[in-house]
Amino acid sequence: MNIVVCIKQVPANDKVEIDKESGTLKRMGAESKINPYDLFAIETALQIKEKLGGVVTAITMGPSQCAEMMKDVFSMGVDKGVIISDKKFAGADVLATSYTLSQGISAIGKADVIICGKQTTDGDTAQVGPSIAEHLHIPHIAWVNEIVDINEREIVVRQNFESFSQVSKMEYPALITVEKDINVPRLPSYKLMKESKGKEPIFLSFEDMPDKDLSRYGLVGSPTVVEKIFPPNPDIKQVYIEGENKDKQIFDILKEKKFVQGV
């Protein structure tokens, strides 16, 4: 079994600065971590490997600093790491990112199952996973809650929706994105960390992509334009209401703030 997990490095906390000119997150210098949703994808992959054997490869698109994240997933038990990195890929939106990842997956060989997290904590679109599958022309199921059954040929999964559950079967190659409740991701192991010391991820650049049409990558290949991105204004104030007529005082505040109208 060749299991490929798509992962992404995201800011480690929610206090991220935004570049006012480009409207993108300032990633340089900020502390980063693996997208928390991707940990469920990695755990799913490792459990499949434990059951059926095979190789788990983690793939990401991003700057060379992603090597740090690869060390982290190696110490969870991931076998191989692939970083797709090239200045030509910068500024990619969902379409260009998913295309680049699909090209990267094609470049490294055959993938039976591709697993993605439900979404990322920075982009939050939840579209990259299914888009990869569309570019690769393979079946896909998003937001999987349970792997019901799996063997060398096919995978059976359950999705829980508000009023019903759906169980579906797909033959390989196929892609799933997994929900956060699907399992309890294992923690990085110190022993595996030591064992994987010296293990390096493979770097792929534009030159390694099977499709060399530049118009499909990076900013050029991105039809989405973010007009404006800004952090919500944190405006929490505490006031103490004392003395007589507390109800009236509260009412006056609410009225002034226009939380109550027409009175």
Add this chain to the structure above:
Amino acid sequence: MPFPYNKVLDEDIKKIISVTDEKRVFVGDEIREEFYHDEMPEYGMYAPEVYVEAISTKEVSEIMKLCYKRNIPVTVRGAGTGLAGGATCKYGGIMLSIMQMNKIYEVDKENMSITVQPGALLCDVADVVSQAGLFYPPDPGERTASIGGTVITNAGGMKAVRYGVTRDYVRCLEAVLPDGEIVRFSSNVVKNTTGFDIKDLVVGSEGTLCVVTEITLKLIMPPKISRTLVMAFDEIEPCIETVPKLLQQAFIPTAIEFLERELLEIVERCLNKPFPVVEGKSFLIVMYDANNQEEMDFCIERACNLAIEMGALDVKICNTQERIASVWSVRASILEGMKADSDAQEECDVVVPRAKIAEFVKSAKKIGQKYSIRVIVCGHAGDGNIHTELLRQNLSDEVWEKNTKECLRELYQKSKELGGQLSGEHGIGNGRIEQFEEFIGQRIYKLHKDIKLAFDEKLILNPGKVIEVEHYDK
């Protein structure tokens, strides 16, 4: 026999209302049953005659003046999250809630301190402090405790290994004495040799000496990075024996918690919270704080190597908020899990010298077996405060009661023998009052009584807790 207290009469209630507000005074059946007990109803359920919510120091003072004059017992109540049966009206009287006195004043950055009213919740105080870029370290498991409750019980918690306990963070107090006089203990200073340190005596006095109405707390700079390690062992001995070795390292861990698989299974089964580590039977959860990554990496490597040398199967590293939360949320659910799993529990909160932790843990298991009681040992291994949980399993009421009593007696005896103490952080309250005198001896017990009488010669504050004073002599 306690001092013959007066019952609260209608005219007393009228007077209380006249100094407070009738909307905040509840009588008899109007008082909800949750105020009859704290988190350990096993340590006594007592109905207050009157329940009053005070909103100012002046109100507290007026109520105390009245009760002092009329010989009516007063028990001060915070959030009711105690584990010793402390905040209950054992001899009736008035339950005085300070939960509406919950102001959090601005952080004093120059003095690195914050002043709060006792009813503010610990979690809210910690948040305000954190938003100001500072840190209030005491962290007993119960974050919704009132800050006043944590001060009056000298709450500990797992971070005591590195940061100490609540007492270490109390700069000064405003309090109301039993006769209603408003006083201050110490001031916002870092050191003080002006007479006896009464402030430190009041901290941990369990509401028996005075009513705390305002608290100034010391704050520190927060650590920049925090990481948690899970050390998994197959056997209990090497696991516990690793604790003193970790403490001898160059970096002091923030917390060292000991857990067994048996307890984790209870939490998973009852609360559906699985532990993210599948291998091993005994665990140490070790937290480290550091100011930079190099320091942290060095300290993690040393700690992990040590654990492996001691026989750990592996060490898991929690290096993100989510991973850290996945471990600590299970740890935080233990009490709840045990309550869901067993129809009766008893808890022994002994603290032993760190060098004796392994010996106590081994003995506790043996003592439990002797009385057919399931004994689970867990908790703050880093400071020797090993919580020993006694869970009922298929025992009749009679046998359970008899056996727990005997079992506890032996556990306390063992703690004493090893140079330990009766309670590490939950306090004496009503739950451990029977064992207290025997444990500390007559002379020290008498000293406790004399101190109580020096503050409260009419014995009206939280009577029948910590110590029993049979009579008072005018």
